[in-house]
Amino acid sequence: MSAISPSRAVQSIIAIAIFAGLANASLLCAPVIATQLMTQLTLSAQQVGLFFSMEFAGYCIAGLAGQWLLPRLSWHMIVRAAIVIVVLANLCAVMLLHQGSSLWWNLLLLIRLTGASASAMLGIVAMSSANRHPEAGRAYGFYILGQCVTGVIGLAILPPLFMHWGVSVYFICITGLFLLAAFMTHLLDNGMNSRQTTASLKTNKGQGHPFPVALRRAAVLLFYMGLSGIWTFSGALGQRVGISSLHGGILLSVAAFSGVVGSALAAWYGGRKTGPVSRRTGRALIVGYALLIGALLALTVPLGQAYVTGLIGFKFAWTFVVPFIFATAGKQDRNGEIVAEINLLAGLGLAVSPWIAGQIVAAGSLTLLLLAENILLVLSGLSVFFLRIYDEPSVGEAVFMDD
Template sequence: MSTQPQTLTAEQPLSASPLALLAAIVLFAAITPTLLMTAPAVAAQLASQWQLGPARIGDLFSTELGAMSLATLPAFWWLKRVDWRRAALLAGTLFIVANLLSIWAQDYGVLLALRFCSALAGGSLMIICLSSAASTANPSRTYGLWVMGQLAVGALGLGILPRLFEHYGLAACYLLLALLMSLCLPLARCFPPGAPLSDSSAAQAPAAPRGKALCGILGILGFYISLSGVWTFIGSIGAKAGISAQASGEWLAVATVMGIVGAGCTSLIGNRLPRRLLLLLGYALLAGSVLLLLGAPTLARFAVAALAFKFTWTFLLPLILACLADLDRSGKLMNASNLVIGGGLAIGPALAGRLIEHSGGFQPLLIGGAGLALLSLALILGCRRPS
């Protein structure tokens, strides 16, 4: 029999307080995807400073997203064998080194390799954050703060980075990421040493049936395919309806703020209301916001749809992740969700683009997006453990 549970129990007195663990989860998870959250500003700087074309810029961001998702594969091995605190320290150090070296990169191939290493380290940290959040007393609240931290850092980055780029160039972004990670690195000791279940608690909370786990994974995949497909082309939908780029851009910027509000609402509600009720209300509002874009929406209808869409996106995500955490608190399922989220973000726009080209309009995309959201609801409800 493995001695890991005894090791964890012996180290438990050294574990940090719940508040320190929450700070580690939120801060690490906010810093690691910063480059992806500020992609518009970074992409513009890459084009002006490095003279890169759209294809090369796209490849660079695809590499970042792909590496963060691919971090899932080695994690299936080390999650059970390596102390999560040491893994976080190692991943954080690699993240810092890769970003510092990115400052002096002069060749596109070198920059691509360094960004892959940085994102791989960031993806490993994200897995530790997701798995640690599953062990907290109120996972839905923790995941709400997890999402809110990422959105807040992304919004701040989009406001600050363009000004820094004017004076210091792209190096400012990489240096800022390295400095932020250096400040947060001491919090690595606040993570649990590993999966929190001991032998006795594991007996009381048996592993979920594979069918339920599969339903949960497919549910989050459908959720992200639907969201990313619609969100990618929401500006084009507004343009076709005769809404100016400036007006739609302003409302989409406000929608980002609504995303922070949505995640904050989930954190405030926590376990006070039945999760099933919140899922039903959230998914109904999500599907409704997508269908509001049908036809040629007026500016008012477009604005309501965009605000509701972004609000429900971040309102639902913590609830979905909490459902997965209920199925398996060892970290394996949360690790798999990291890969599925990246896959959904990549698949959604590709499918949506082809659907628009073949149909010649946005109606099939919107109806399909709403239908896929409702299918995701059915899968998530189907994966839940009995109360």
């Protein structure tokens, strides 16, 4: 994507944002979907946690597959195949949602795992396309913004839609949107040619010492474990302080809008030309992690005002800090393999955390959940900072941040 017209570059950025939002819709709208599953289908907290663990396990499968597929196959072909799988999986889910037997429930979980894997693959291609865009920093900023806007819209409109048509409306709507997005496939990057792929595969083999690789993986894995459990059960946290499902959905939408502000601020700050990139990244990481931990501590206070402040601060800090985490973790990426690994680790964290969080919530301890997730985020932050100390500043750090 290095030699394209300005208009094509803009269209490409829009496509990246759209695919990023749709591919991560389940995560972004998890609070209202989880609440609706519990109220409409009378699912237990453990069942809801397992449902979203299957959703997020798709990130792991897509990450593993992406490490092999992205350097070798046409990315456009991968996108088209993934959209077909997502559409079929969502339509099957609509038919199975209201079946009561354990057999149908297990089949639903399997179908969701399949659809989520294909959806996550679309996110990987969008993220890799942003990384290879001529204006990578701006493209990556729009990648995050696309997710945030999807969250704002979904959290605002899904609760009233659920009241009239139930949880099935989510899967029907997302299916239609994926079909429309299919027409934008050609605007994404198509990957490497065979000669570039061979050279890049050789370059990536053996790169990285074990210690920084372990730090990189811990930073991403623990970060998403710390996020997912809280976001999935943030609706339950609101109910604890007397906020209804409908008003909670509105509040979650406001929080998601604060995420838009956070990601926009990250894109602006990361693209500034004053001072070394490494110093700007370090400052942003300190501010972002401090805000995240402070927000979770606020959520431990069982008061409405503390919940509102904590939730909005949590979403703002989440979207502000994540581009800088990725910029630090993905310094050495050459052909999309590390991007795929990041998605694999994110998926592992997203898959494991809701199930564990469901067990903690079922035991009746939301405060313990918050404290446990806070510890994970502290460990993630320490991993990032040790990674920065270990690695020398390099041009790779500007992959996502430079305009």
